Amino acid sequence: LAGITDLAGNAGVGTADSTVRYDIDTVLPSVTITLADSSLTSGETTTVSFSFNEAVNGFDASKIDLSNANGTLGPLIASADGKTWTATFTPSANVADTSNTIGVNMSGVRDQAGNSATGTITSANYTVDTRSDTTAPALIITGDSRPKITGNQLVLSFSDTGNLDADATHTPANSAFTVLVNGVANAVTNVTVGA
Known part of the structure; x- marks a missing residue:
């Protein structure tokens, strides 16, 4: 207040502050x-x-x-x-x-x-x-990818028009396949899908 006088000439002294505090917020919401x-x-x-x-x-x-x-x-x-x-x-x-x-x-x-x-x-x-796979896999029966027997294992190859799911939890049950040897049913004991 130094140098500020009233109408009677009285000079102010010291500093006057507001009695209420306030905040300044310049941060934009994000x-x-x-x-x-x-x-x-x-x-x-x-x-x-x-x-x-x-x-x-x-x-x-x-x-x-x-x-x-x-x-x-x-x-x-x-x-x-x-x-x-x-x-x-x-x-x-x-x-x-x-x-x-x-x-x-x-x-x-x-x-x-x-x-x-x-x-x-x-x-x-x-x-x-979320595409639905509505194309059934097609068994390949000719050429190098035709069914093969090695020992007690039958290997079947399918076309890639309908990708097979190699997740073990989605593997078909043994009963999903019927294998005939000389016209007689042979039990399927294990099914796996190659990765």
Whole structure:
């Protein structure tokens, strides 16, 4: 107050401060979008999380960009802290894509101080492969790949038009095959699919 005088000429001394403290928030809101499963196949769904760096207002389903998602999103479920939302993502049928993303349009999404970012923030890429394999494998009966017998093992080769699944949990049961030796049924004791 030095040099400040009232109308009577009295000079002020010292410094006067405000009695109320206030905060200055210059941090813009941001969001991280994650999928619980980033490699989706036919019949699968996954949880998508939208995690903001601070509590926000103005975020709802209309702010979510699914134009490159190859799927749909269920209803948003908000956490109590105003920072995190989750929803169930269902991939579209008959898709094979490795460059999928889910985005959030940040325009109008504001933090408690009123700060708003611009542009769209996207998730990392995730894969969707929901193609149905409707082509039955074809047994090769001619050439070098025709059925072969080595000892007590019968090796059958199939065309690659319908890829066989080498996962042991998907291997056909022994009873799925009938082997006849001179017209007499011979029990199949083990089935494996080569990788």
